[in-house]
Amino acid sequence: MKTISALGLIMALSGVVGCGSAVMPKELASARTAYDRAAAGPAASLNPTDLHTARESLDAAESSFKEEGDTPKTRDLGYAAERSAETAESKARAMKAEAETAQIVEQMHAATAQRGKMTSEELARANQQLASKDQALAAQGAALGDEVKRREEAEKRAAQAAADIAKFASIKQETRGMVITLSGSVLFTSGQSELLPAARVKLNDVAKALTEQDPEALMVVEGHTDSQGGADFNQKLSQQRAQSVRDYLVSRGIAADRITAEGFGPSRMIGDNATPEGRANNRRVEIVVKPKAG
Amino acid sequence: MLSKYLVWMLAACPLALGCSQSWPEPKQPLADAEAAARSAREVGAESQPAAKLKVTLADEQIAQAKASIEKDDNERATYQILRARADAELALALAHEQNALNAKQKAIEESKATLDASTPKATP
Numbered sequence: 235m236k237t238i239s240a241l242g243l244i245m246a247l248s249g250v251v252g253c254g255s256a257v258m259p260k261e262l263a264s265a266r267t268a269y270d271r272a273a274a275g276p277a278a279s280l281n282p283t284d285l286h287t288a289r290e291s292l293d294a295a296e297s298s299f300k301e302e303g304d305t306p307k308t309r310d311l312g313y314a315a316e317r318s319a320e321t322a323e324s325k326a327r328a329m330k331a332e333a334e335t336a337q338i339v340e341q342m343h344a345a346t347a348q349r350g351k352m353t354s355e356e357l358a359r360a361n362q363q364l365a366s367k368d369q370a371l372a373a374q375g376a377a378l379g380d381e382v383k384r385r386e387e388a389e390k391r392a393a394q395a396a397a398d399i400a401k402f403a404s405i406k407q408e409t410r411g412m413v414i415t416l417s418g419s420v421l422f423t424s425g426q427s428e429l430l431p432a433a434r435v436k437l438n439d440v441a442k443a444l445t446e447q448d449p450e451a452l453m454v455v456e457g458h459t460d461s462q463g464g465a466d467f468n469q470k471l472s473q474q475r476a477q478s479v480r481d482y483l484v485s486r487g488i489a490a491d492r493i494t495a496e497g498f499g500p501s502r503m504i505g506d507n508a509t510p511e512g513r514a515n516n517r518r519v520e521i522v523v524k525p526k527a528g
Numbered sequence: 529m530l531s532k533y534l535v536w537m538l539a540a541c542p543l544a545l546g547c548s549q550s551w552p553e554p555k556q557p558l559a560d561a562e563a564a565a566r567s568a569r570e571v572g573a574e575s576q577p578a579a580k581l582k583v584t585l586a587d588e589q590i591a592q593a594k595a596s597i598e599k600d601d602n603e604r605a606t607y608q609i610l611r612a613r614a615d616a617e618l619a620l621a622l623a624h625e626q627n628a629l630n631a632k633q634k635a636i637e638e639s640k641a642t643l644d645a646s647t648p649k650a651t652p
Contacts, residue, residue, distance in 0.1 A: 317614035324621035
């Protein structure tokens with residue numbers, strides 16, 4: 235307001251009074267309108283400094299009009315006052331926009347930070363799940379390795395047992411299964427069904443081989459004789475011999491429900507009963523190992 | 529500031545006899561008006577229609593003021609410079625305002641993009 239006071243004083247001292255008409259110039263009218271609009275808008279709260287400058291400019295124009303009327307000076311002052319009010323308004327709008335921009339940026343940063351936090355939590359969770367899966371896979375791998383090792387060892391033992399059996403028995407793969415053929419003379423005294431001590435040693439190897447084989451395979455011990463002697467005797471002898479071998483194998487660890495015994499007498503000869511060699515081949519015990527059906 | 533210029537003008541007035549003689553040459557006000565117009569251009573007034581109009585008016589009035597000074601009509605020059613200064617300052621303010629509005633629009637678009645990126649997409 236100092237400027238306004240100075241204006242009045244200076245105008246009075248310089249004697250510049252009453253030089254123009256009393257009709258208000260449009261510049262001054264526009265300046266009043268512009269100032270009123272600015273004072274009612276955001277400039278009042280956001281930009282009071284420039285609004286005050288606009289007020290001073292308007293007051294200068296008003297004073298000029300009051301003292302001199304519609305002169306070029308009044309019109310120039312009115313023109314400048316209108317621009318001054320518009321400047322205050324424009325600056326206030328810019329301040330408002332800048333404040334809103336700052337708010338938007340702050341919200342965006344907060345949203346980004348929140349997203350980053352969520353991503354970190356998700357990453358930690360995913361890492362934990364991966365670690366659990368890795369652990370489970372490692373355990374499975376170890377178990378698989380153990381199983382493979384066990385199987386390899388079992389196969390090795392089975393191969394060794396088969397090799398041992400092959401020293402005193404023949405092993406053939408037939409449609410009815412694997413057939414282990416033991417000579418009757420190796421196992422029994424003639425006409426007897428009691429196992430010889432040497433036969434027990436050999437059957438130990440057989441039992442060992444059979445336990446290493448498919449644990450679910452079923453076995454049949456078949457007794458066979460030559461044709462010499464009575465048929466009933468031979469039938470009974472073959473049954474007893476098969477049963478002796480079966481019982482011994484059970485005593486060596488073969489599950490009793492997996493192995494049966496059956497006597498066939500001379501009915502299934504594999505050699506000529508007319509020759510000593512043929513008869514020796516016919517006197518035999520066969521162990522048929524049948525893989526589990528299905 | 530325009531108010532400073534008003535004080536300068538009013539102080540110059542009593543030095544003149546009848547406000548028409550021995551009016552001091554408005555060298556500093558002219559320099560200030562030219563500086564204001566230059567500032568307006570520097571912040572992009574010429575690329576914004578409203579601001580461009582004001583800065584053009586300022587230039588024209590500065591040219592007229594210089595012509596008045598040539599004719600030793602310093603008083604007329606002083607008021608022409610007052611107009612030029614007012615137009616140049618308004619041009620500067622309008623250019624600043626447009627820049628602020630552009631920055632706000634950009635922030636809105638970036639914010640929207642950020643929000644879209646952080647919103648999980650529905651899987652078909």
